[in-house]
Amino acid sequence: MTHSIKLTSMILLLSVASVFGQTNDDDAVLLTIDNNKITKGEFIRIYMKNNAKDAQIDNKSLNDYLELFINFKLKVLEAQNLGLDTAITFKHELAGYRKQLAIPYLTDTTVENKLLKESYERKKVALRASHILIKLPENPTPSDTITAYNKALNIRKLILAGEDFGKVARENSEDETTKNILGDISYFSVFSTVYPFENAVYSMNVGDISMPVRTIFGYHIIKLTDRINNPGEVKVAHIMVLVPKDAKPEDVKKAEDKINEIYAKLQANQDFGKLAMEYSDDKSSAKKGGELPWFGTGRMVPEFELAAFALIHQGDYSKPVRTAFGWHILKKIDSKPVGTYEELKPDLQTKLYKDSRALQSRISFVEKLKKEYNYKSNDKQLTEFYKVADTSLFSGNWKAEKAAALTKPLFSIGDSTYNQQQFANYLEKTSKKLKIENVSQSMLITYIDEHYNKFTEEKILAYEEIRLDAKYPKFRYLMNEYHDGILLFDLTDKMVWSKAVKDTSGLTDFYAKNKNNYMWDKRADVTLFQYSNDKIKDEALKLFDKKSSKGFSNDDIVKMETKKDSSALKITENKLFQKGDNPIIDKIAFNSDASLNKVYEIDSGKHQILVVNKIVEPQIKTLPEAKGLVTADYQFYLEKNWIAELRAKHTIIVNKDILSTIK
Structure with a gap:
């Protein structure tokens, strides 16, 4: 464990x-x-x-x-x-748990509940959209931002003037994943995209073309193509025939022929699960009869997802579906609608804490703490950092010693005061190499202000965190x-x-x-065989009838039948079974009419027969056999x-x- x-x-x-x-x-x-x-x-x-x-x-x-x-x-x-509570490993582990447990106590519950309600309402709707992305560098300058924005705006003008969105996306989008499929990102719901993108698209009507939307990736021009009630989640099994990206035309044709052959077998009422185990190239699901985990909108590639949600009844299966991975046949196992707010709240809350929108709740909470603990800031002392700020802040080389003369108080919260030296140390610790050229004074001031806000937020939350036990x-x-x-x-x-x-x-x-x-209960020593065809089975049955009189062993019979064809007859399993291990063995071996060395046909579809070699009376398990118990x-x-x-x-x-x- x-x-x-x-x-x-x-x-x-x-x-x-x-x-x-x-x-x-x-x-x-x-x-x-x-x-x-x-x-x-x-x-x-x-x-x-x-x-x-x-x-x-x-x-x-x-x-x-x-x-x-x-x-x-x-x-x-x-x-x-024994001093286990003083060990470094113990303290580190407990601190990790404390950090997680403190999260709900360090947020504005009013704002959080508003965001949760918003998330649930959006969860009930699935949107389909296409987009065109104009990328921004990791740390854009004002010039980078203006250039990208104007480019996105000009692209929007082209579309509004009548240019086809998909054509423009293919020619201009910098999203390599979607540009070749006309910018289509298929259906999605809440928490599937970054929050600014989500906010924009949920405010649109079908057919709308958005203004440029800024995200961490750059500027997006979005077209909303569909809005539907979220179908919830679906559980399917699938049979997959892989088509590699670099497949030759003849291999592509072979894959298509193979999936059509499998589809024909399904139409002939062959078992889906057995066909998946035998033919599917998705080995992880094949061993489970092709069964996949539950999924909702935005989790699978569009073609697969559309086919899955199009299946109406349990047991229905699709025609062959082509995706970027190959061919699929899907079978519906079950489906469920979007749950109630109370049912989904824990999952929504977990996703909220990991998402950028949680920042709203944290900012609001920090503002409340400022009032509660009489926060006071000396902005004049902060401006002194503008004089010691230089380009080394952006190269990761800025040192606190550049602000050695700055020792005045910056802000206070409750009974704690933080001074300029503490902020200088924070700047040194957080300074990292950024890809920025032509650093201006205004950029340096913005950098100082942003990091000061982060510094004060961090210290205010830490001040509250150590008081959680008492509060x-x-x-x-x-x-x-x-x-x-x-x-x-x-x-x-x-x-x-x-x-x-x-x-x-x-x-x-x-x-x-x-x-x-x-103790072992009474056990049956059983050998399971698999034969290639009925002719081999009939020959084997005759040999088994002579097993006792001729002194044949199971291996002898296999050798006789495999002289010409090594796959004609083989032993697939030889083990001891207790009553209750296998219902088929129970019925055959532990029956009062059971006969030793008699051949029993158990599955003609799989070409399987078995022989009960002997019944082993109860005996003590060896230590290796009983190790777990x-x-x-x-x-x-x-x-x-x-x-x-x-x-x-x-x-x-x-x-x-x-x-x-x-x-």
Whole structure:
């Protein structure tokens, strides 16, 4: 089991729900371990998370959980006594979790909710658009920007004057991906493109030609070609015949002939999944009968996506469809509409936090913090940086020593003040080589102003972040649980999980003392054969009839049948089956009428026959055979003994009077 999976399980075990049944004595001490006091409130929070909200609290479940809670606290205490909470790796991991958990607390929830609602409304609509891109360099100068804008504007004038959009896109667009398909980017929905592009296209009517739209890529001229209700998501299987980009004409023709042959087999009612496994060049999906994950608009190439959403009923399959990858036949497995806002909110929120539009919420939140903590800025002190700014800011060589004389306060937030030297160090740290020529004074001033805004935002958010524990109990509880959960994982891994795997002598000794617990049930020794045609099958059946009297082995029979054709008969599997492993084997081998060495035909379509060689009576599994079960039991044994040692090592006092008040 991986670290992340085990830790997640522990965090779920220890997660804090909303406080249930709070009373005035929540601060009363319920449990004392040595000098460590645990309150009733802490215990209730964790207990209620691990039980249904409407569950009745009974003495048995309460006492049982208390024992688990004590075990948990003992392990965490032991980890702290061993200094695991001071390890650099621990601190780094906890800091990573804290950074993620703090995100929802460092945003303006009003703005965030507005953006989420906007995202959901856009999610319900799918748009199709074409665009023409005029690129901008990574760090454009004003001259670069004006030149690109005017070029985009002139292209728009051509289209408005009657030029075909697709033709103009092919001749002028700098988007190499779409220019050869007339600028078409097919159907898409929210979070499929950068936010400025999305804002522009969702405000357009079908047929509109936009003004130049600025994004991080450059300027876009957009034409909205369709607006539909979002069909949601679809799940399909496909059979693919690959056509490489550099394929010769004869190979292209062979691929087309092959997909048509497969299509003919489907029309003759052959199984789609079996055909996918046998013929599809998409090997990752072929082994699953061609099945693909769920997808929505904007996830697949246009031709594939259009064919998928055109399938109406489950089980329907398409005619061969050509894409840039080759030929496909699609089969509809299922579809689902766009979910409700509440259903989609977690996913929308995750995407929002990763998207540039989250900047709106962060900026608004920073402005609120400025008011809350009485932010004061000295703009005059900032202007002194204009005098020490030079082109080295754009070459990555600017040094803080250039501002050595600047030591005055720049701004204050709450009880913290940040001075010019701190900003100078920030400028040095963030200075990097940029591809910019002819740097002007106005560009230097803009650079200083932009970095000052980033610097103040960073410090204000950091000021708030260190206060989250005090401001938000729920955040504090959750951080405590991650703190304890990581410690619990690290120490349990050392004392139980990894120890059970590495301690081979201990594992062997444990197995020797408990091997009667690891038994095979009655098993059937079975050999599975595959034959090439019915003639070979009939010949093999005759040989199997003589198997006992002639003393033939299975290998002997295969050798006899493959003298002329090596693929005539082959053994595909030879193994022991317990009852329940395989329904076909169960029916044949564990039947009271079952006969040893009798041949059974199990799948004429796959040309398969099997022979039950013998029935093996119950026997003890070897250690390699039972390794997984033995290791799990050994881990349980180690943990049980470890808990006993910890309980003997510490003084544990439960306040029964306080426990009795939990109802």
